[in-house]
Amino acid sequence: EPEVTQTPSHQVTQMGQEVILRCVPISNHLYFYWYRQILGQKVEFLVSFYNNEISEKSEIFDDQFSVERPDGSNFTLKIRSTKLEDSAMYFCASILRLENAQYFGPGTRLTVL
Amino acid sequence: AQSVTQLGSHVSVSEGALVLLRCNYSSSVPPYLFWYVQYPNQGLQLLLKYTTGATLVKGINGFEAEFKKSETSFHLTKPSAHMSDAAEYFCAVSVVDSNYQLIWGAGTKLIIKP
Numbered sequence: 001e002p003e004v005t006q007t008p009s010h011q012v013t014q015m016g017q018e019v020i021l022r023c024v025p026i027s028n029h030l031y032f033y034w035y036r037q038i039l040g041q042k043v044e045f046l047v048s049f050y051n052n053e054i055s056e057k058s059e060i061f062d063d064q065f066s067v068e069r070p071d072g073s074n075f076t077l078k079i080r081s082t083k084l085e086d087s088a089m090y091f092c093a094s095i096l097r098l099e100n101a102q103y104f105g106p107g108t109r110l111t112v113l
Numbered sequence: 114a115q116s117v118t119q120l121g122s123h124v125s126v127s128e129g130a131l132v133l134l135r136c137n138y139s140s141s142v143p144p145y146l147f148w149y150v151q152y153p154n155q156g157l158q159l160l161l162k163y164t165t166g167a168t169l170v171k172g173i174n175g176f177e178a179e180f181k182k183s184e185t186s187f188h189l190t191k192p193s194a195h196m197s198d199a200a201e202y203f204c205a206v207s208v209v210d211s212n213y214q215l216i217w218g219a220g221t222k223l224i225i226k227p
Contacts, residue, residue: 033214043157043203043217056212091157098213099164101147106156 002026004105006092012111016081021108023075023092032075033093033102034067036060043091049075082112115140117206119218127226132176132191134221136204139185144206146187147215148178151201160202163187174198199225 005024013019025032034046047057049067066078075094079086089109093102120135138144148160161172168180174197178189187204204218 031213035215042219043205043215045214045216048212048214056214058214093157093215095213098209099145101159101162102215103159104149104157 004092004094004103006090006105006108008108009106010109010111012113013082015084015112019079019082019110021077021079021090021092021110023077023105024073025075025092025094026096026103027073029094029096029103031055031095031098032067032069034077035091035093036088037091037107038085038088046077046090079110082110084112086110087112115144115206115208115216117204117216117218119202119204119221121221122219123222123224125224125226126194128196129193132189132194132198132223134189134202134204134223136178136187136189136218137185138187138204138206140206140208142208144208145213146178146180147205147207148172148176148187148189149203149205150174151203151220153200157203160189194223194225196225196227199223 007022032049037043045058047061048055064080068076089107091107092105095102116139118137146163149157161170163170163180171177176191201220201222203220205215207213
């Protein structure tokens with residue numbers, strides 16, 4: 001069964017450094033999402049992406065964040081200058097049609113020191 | 114705005130007993146409703162979903178949920194708990210006017226006692 005993959009599984013970085021989290025969505029899917037889950041808290045929506053542009057973003061997704069689909073397969077989330085409070089589990093999801101359930105990757109645990 | 118409330122951050126049941134995890138939502142438009150499960154150190158796996166049609170939906174691992182519009186609820190049940198059901202369960206809602214982003218409940222950790 002096709003699945004969403006994410007790399008790395010765990011990323012440790014220093015505060016102020018840039019990080020790029022990578023996702024490979026299911027190949028024929030058209031809509032892509034990033035969510036994050038701070039330890040012990042709810043899963044939170046960050047951004048949705050369709051047709052090579054952001055379709056919706058949350059208040060969390062400020063100028064420090066960006067997303068890109070550089071080559072038609074990868075879907076990346078960049079945090080330009082990480083803060084301690086960016087430490088969280090980041091999940092990528094994709095769907096073929098909006099009314100379908102989202103398929104999630106295994107997540108990347110980001111630790112900012 | 115949409116919101117999801119899961120009653121009980123932890124639910125403990127004995128193996129073989131009924132599992133009931135509660136989820137209530139608020140939405141001004143007809144929602145799509147989902148239950149996801151997260152096993153320790155793993156990602157989010159879809160258990161079941163309701164979009165339209167039959168209000169009782171069956172999912173994987175023997176779980177089912179019923180959409181009750183009058184009660185704005187989507188409670189998750191399983192007749193007989195198994196040790197392997199120990200995990201965290203998340204209820205989520207998506208609606209068309211939010212571009213179908215998922216709005217999540219806080220999660221319920223299911224503990225199975227032997």
